[in-house]
Amino acid sequence: MILDQHERVMETTADIVDRLATLGAGYDAAPNFPCDSLAVLVESGHHRRFAPEACGGVRFENEAARACAMAKTLREVGRGDLSIGRLYEGHVNAMSLFDWYGTRDQQDWLTQVLDRGAWFGVWATEPSPGVRIVGGAAMSLVGQKMFASGAGGLDYTLVTAAGEGTDRRLVIVPANEQARTDLSGWRVRGMRASVSGRYLLDAIAVEPRMLLGQPGDYDRDPRFTAGAWRFCAAQLGGIEALVAEIRSTMGDAGRNEPQQRARFADAVVAVRTAGFWVDEAARRFASGHDDAVAVARLTRGVVENAGFAVMEAAARILGTRSAFDGERADKIIRDLSLYLRQAGPDHARDEAAQMLLDHDIWDESDRLW
Numbered sequence: 497m498i499l500d501q502h503e504r505v506m507e508t509t510a511d512i513v514d515r516l517a518t519l520g521a522g523y524d525a526a527p528n529f530p531c532d533s534l535a536v537l538v539e540s541g542h543h544r545r546f547a548p549e550a551c552g553g554v555r556f557e558n559e560a561a562r563a564c565a566m567a568k569t570l571r572e573v574g575r576g577d578l579s580i581g582r583l584y585e586g587h588v589n590a591m592s593l594f595d596w597y598g599t600r601d602q603q604d605w606l607t608q609v610l611d612r613g614a615w616f617g618v619w620a621t622e623p624s625p626g627v628r629i630v631g632g633a634a635m636s637l638v639g640q641k642m643f644a645s646g647a648g649g650l651d652y653t654l655v656t657a658a659g660e661g662t663d664r665r666l667v668i669v670p671a672n673e674q675a676r677t678d679l680s681g682w683r684v685r686g687m688r689a690s691v692s693g694r695y696l697l698d699a700i701a702v703e704p705r706m707l708l709g710q711p712g713d714y715d716r717d718p719r720f721t722a723g724a725w726r727f728c729a730a731q732l733g734g735i736e737a738l739v740a741e742i743r744s745t746m747g748d749a750g751r752n753e754p755q756q757r758a759r760f761a762d763a764v765v766a767v768r769t770a771g772f773w774v775d776e777a778a779r780r781f782a783s784g785h786d787d788a789v790a791v792a793r794l795t796r797g798v799v800e801n802a803g804f805a806v807m808e809a810a811a812r813i814l815g816t817r818s819a820f821d822g823e824r825a826d827k828i829i830r831d832l833s834l835y836l837r838q839a840g841p842d843h844a845r846d847e848a849a850q851m852l853l854d855h856d857i858w859d860e861s862d863r864l865w
Contacts, residue, residue, distance in 0.1 A: 509572050512540055513737070516576025517824065523579065523689035524827050527682075529649025530689045533580045538613050542569060546588045548595040551607040563782035567729045567774055574733025575740075578831035579689035581730035583617070583646050589726060590616035590654050593666065596719075597709030602668075605705075614651035617671060619644045619695065620714075627657040627697055629667070635702040637667065640694055647693040648677030655697065656714055663712035669700055686830030718781065722788035724844070725777035728799045731835055732774050735767050735803050738828045742810050745817065745825065756813050763809040770795075770802035787857035793848035794857075800841050803832045 519533045537543050546566055547553035556562040566588060574581030594606050619641040627639035637657055644653070653671040658664040679693035714720065742760060750756040777795040780788035807829050810818045818825045856863035 508540065512536065512542075512572060513576040516573065516580055517737075520577030520579065520689065521822075521824070521827065523577075527688035527691065529646065529691050530577075530580060530583070531649070533577060533689070534583070534615055535613075537573070537580070537584065542573065542584065543587070543613065543615070544610055545569065547591045547606065547610060548598065548603055550600075550603050551591075551594070551610060553591065553595075559782040560779060563778040564775070566726065567778045570726060570729035571733035571736065571771075571774075574730035575737040576733075577689070578730065578734040578828070578835055579687050581733055582687060582690045582692075582727070582835065583615070583650075585726050585730045586617040586645055586650075586653075587615055589618045589723065593618065593654060593708060593714070597666070597713055601705065602708065609651065615646070615649075617644070617646045617650045617653040619653050619671075620656045622656075626664075627655060629657045629659045629665075629702055637669070637697040637700045637702060639698070640696045642694050643692045644671075644695045645690045645692040646671065647679065647691060647695045648672060648674055649691060653695075654708060657697075657702075659711060663715065665711040666708040666714050667702055668706045668708055669697065671695065684834055686827070686832070686834040718784060718788040722777070722781045722792040724792045724796055724839075725774060725781055727835075727838060728770075728777065728792075728795050729774050731799050731803065731832070732767070732770050734828055734832050734835070735770065735799070735806050738806050738810055738825060738832070739763050739767050741825045741828065742806075742813055745814055750813055759809045759813055763806045766802040766805040770799045773798040787851070790848045790851040790857045793844040794852075796841055797845040797848070800836050803836050807832060 515536050516533055519530065519536070523530045523533065534543075544552050545554050546562070549555050554565070556565065570581065570585060570588070573584045594603060598606065621643045622639060622641050625639070627637060627641065629635050630638050637655075639657075641655055646653070648671070650671040652668060654666045655669055656664045657667050676696040677693060678696070679691055682691060682693045742763060746756070746760065773795040777788070777792045780791045785791075810825050810829060814825055817823060818829065820826055851857060856865050858864070
């Protein structure tokens, strides 16, 4: 049987989702850095897909096409395993930062380490007083990162660090030194394989080639805040996986019960609605739209609400089966319960609401006020 291009893509997507889901169940039961799952993404080409074109990344027609492809890919990976979705989102974020701010020498180095299968993260969260660059001619780092996904397992990461009297900037550092890694506090119900621990950065020497971009580049909007659409896409993939699991697990009794069918329909509407918002947030981000930040903030709330709605539907439709250890629905629910808590969703929604009160953020031809 000869498959057309669309069918081949769908077959590959289904295969990747299934492989990540199977491996993810094992990592959930015995949490470790998910080397096997990331190897699947290297094999499939996901690992390099969004690297700078000069480093072997895919050449997209324009930024909109790149964002569209990235959204679909993040959903796909999240559908397989949300812990891998979290790590993959950090990797593609790092690839974008190298694309925007990397020098020719830095991109040449990136090409070499990607050839070896290197994985990257982006770590910004830190306990007070934060990570700092100290010293004069011989610069080094002081401080640590927390909730550092992939700590001790990723090859490299971009960390934010403040300089003397300057905005914080990005520094390229190794992320796999076990002596600097502390995973003792990562005792969680979900997202276990994301191994989001602490990583000590004290005394890491900072050479000029390790400085990516200029002070303030990382925090510059709309890229910084509007970039939240990426993790929304990964989260959406997990929600989509839960809807699919509800459907496949739903017994004849539920399928023949009008109230249960209505609950399933509501779950589908919730996840598809969230998909529309993720696509819009990605489109606004790609175009550098003035209201890209507000749309991304609203998208976070829409995706969060969809997650809650679908988790509730799973509990009501599948009953106790949704909470049994070893059931796929249980793992997805536990992962979503943690991942949807990322970075102050209530504050993000309030900031967006204030902007909505100021003006309608929709396209000019379709504004209500």
